[in-house]
Amino acid sequence: MFKKILGQEKVKRIISTQVKSGKIAQAYMFVGIDGVGKRFTAIEFAKVVNCRANDFTRTNLAACEKCISCEKITRDIHPDIHFIDFAKQAELERSDLEKQKVLKIETIRYMQKKVSIRTYEGKLKFFIVEPAEKMNLAASNSLLKTLEEPPEDTVIILITKHKETVPQTIVSRSQVMFFQPLGIVEISNWLMSNYSMSNAEIQKIASLSEGSIGDAKKLADESKKDEPSLWFKLKTQSFYISDILELSKNIARKNAALGCVNAMIYESKKDFRAYPKVIAPAIELLITSKKLLLRNVNAQMVLDNLFFDLLDL
Ligand SMILES: [Zn+2]
Incomplete structure (x- = not known):
């Protein structure tokens, strides 16, 4: 479970145990600096719980990524997963996202309306509230009421950078999880x-x-x-033999051969539909080169051959 989330072993372990034992808390607070996976973890959590292929008893819990529930969550159209954030507030107010500085009571009221409705399709409704520290007093008092008596089919995840900036009354009603850098x-x-x-x-x-x-x-x-990417350059520019030799020498010296070939495979596939006849042999050359690099064949030699062959196409 949660294989896609980098690090955060402790958080993953606690949530997995709770899901398996059916002891999911009704409110969490995910605390940590930006960019460590708080929101992503909240989404994956909702996905695992609501996955149609999960029966909550399997030892290896994971979202299947294929059922209608997983698919809707990935596409952000699941009717039971709600983001209560500045984007939602801007949508509700029909105003600009940049103007949103604080979560207002109207937005929390919108959330409460959704909380009071039973789940449409899922097992549990999820409300992901972010940034939890940016709520005015009226909004946080209103949220507190929901945290005091949340319906059974509801999980509220508050996301914040600093626990200390959220009112203590709210913190004390949620299970706090720290996300590490x-x-x-x-x-x-x-x-x-x-x-x-x-x-x-x-x-x-x-x-x-x-x-x-x-x-x-x-x-x-x-x-x-x-x-411009290497693939783009090879496609559009003309090269002298000496340029090619220099190019592969530099890439090999920087230890970046495999990364370069991977990036070119990725980009060439995007061109395949438009120019299948030229691109098919190019992809074949790239894949052969990748195999050679993985077998530790001399990188500069592999790249020299690859670039000359590609330019010949
Ligand atoms: Zn699924």
């Missing part, structure tokens, strides 16, 4: 499987992001923003 190794591994970057770049971003995947993603996107 992620380790450098966890962030590096995540960057490695999601971006094609040199080891040095990965290390730099991993240490700058201070335990937040959200920040790591922002930094990685930022650093890639202006640079």
Whole structure:
């Protein structure tokens, strides 16, 4: 269960035990810095509980990702999973998201109306309230009433950066779960499987992001923003032989060969539908190169051959 969530072993262990034993709390408070998976965990939690393929007794609890419930939660259209946040408030007020600075009592009242209705399709209704520290007094007093007497089919998850900034009356009615900043190794591994970057770049971003995947993603996107991808360059630019040799030497030296090939496989597949005749052999070449790299064949040699063959197509 919760395989997709990075780190946070303690939180995952507690929630898994509760789901298996049917002892799910009615209110939680997820506390932690931005970008450590609080909201994502709340969504996965709702998914596991409401998955049609789960009977709550299996030892290996996991959302199936295939049933109608899982699919609706992934697409954010499940009628029993509610986000009570600035986006929802802007929608209710028909105003701009940027104008939202505090959660208001009208938004909490909207939530209470939904709380009072029985579940439509799911086993439990989930209300994900964020940021829980940004509520005015009227709103937090109103929320407190719901926390005091929540209906049985309701789980409320309050998300906040700092527990101390939420009224104590609210904190004391919820089960507090602390989300830890992620380790450098966890962030590096995540960057490695999601971006094609040199080891040095990965290390730099991993240490700058201070335990937040959200920040790591922002930094990685930022650093890639202006640079055309290798696949794009190979498609559109002309190269001298010396350019190619230099290019593969640099990539190999930065230890980024596998990441580059993975990124090109990803991008080439997007081009496949438009140009199947040219792209099919290109994909074949890329996959062969990937296999060679995984067998530790000399990276520079693999890339030299790959680039020359691709440019020949
Ligand atoms: Zn499912």
